Amino acid sequence: MKQSDKFDERQLMERGKIFMQAFLLLALLVFIDSFVKTLGLIWTDYFGSSLITIMSVTCFASIKLILKDSYKGKNVGSWNAVVILITVVSILNILKSALDLITGGDSFVKNSQLSSGGALAISNLFLLLIAIVYWLKTHMDKKAEKLMD
């Protein structure tokens, strides 16, 4: 199935615009990160900075796509399944991070730097935010459809 079969023309146009914005944001964040590190402010390791950069851009693009009704295509069922998976995985990972923090098994900050565990926790928060926005929008769309009928 072609990509264009999954999304209609309006959605394809919006997706193109948003992906371009996301690409520019990614470039900007990578530049800022490298600039900050060059100044000697090592806020996290390479894994952490890459993960947070990519996940923040993913979160930005996903939320914009959801709000513009261009996140899910015509086959809604499969998209719901994916977002259910994202919701469950992010909640479980956040709970695990919280448990590690409470029991002292891991810390978010090590040697004045954000640890890998901290970066993972922040990434999971981004994923959960995407899921929350998706479910809220789905709920609002259902209410709007009922009002129209």
Add this chain to the structure above:
Amino acid sequence: MPKNLRIKVARAALDMSQKDVAEAVGVTRQTMNAIENGDYNPSIKLCISICKVLGKTLDELFWED
């Protein structure tokens, strides 16, 4: 862009919801809503599909007076 009330009127005359028309032309309901609200300018191909489903001409649905 101004709202396209003519599509809404033509749809109502056939007792079709936005979802019905959207499914018939192969777009999402939200896209149909955007077209009716004037938030999206459809391609000529999509305009023709909508006209065929609603049994109207391009002038009747999309010409701006």
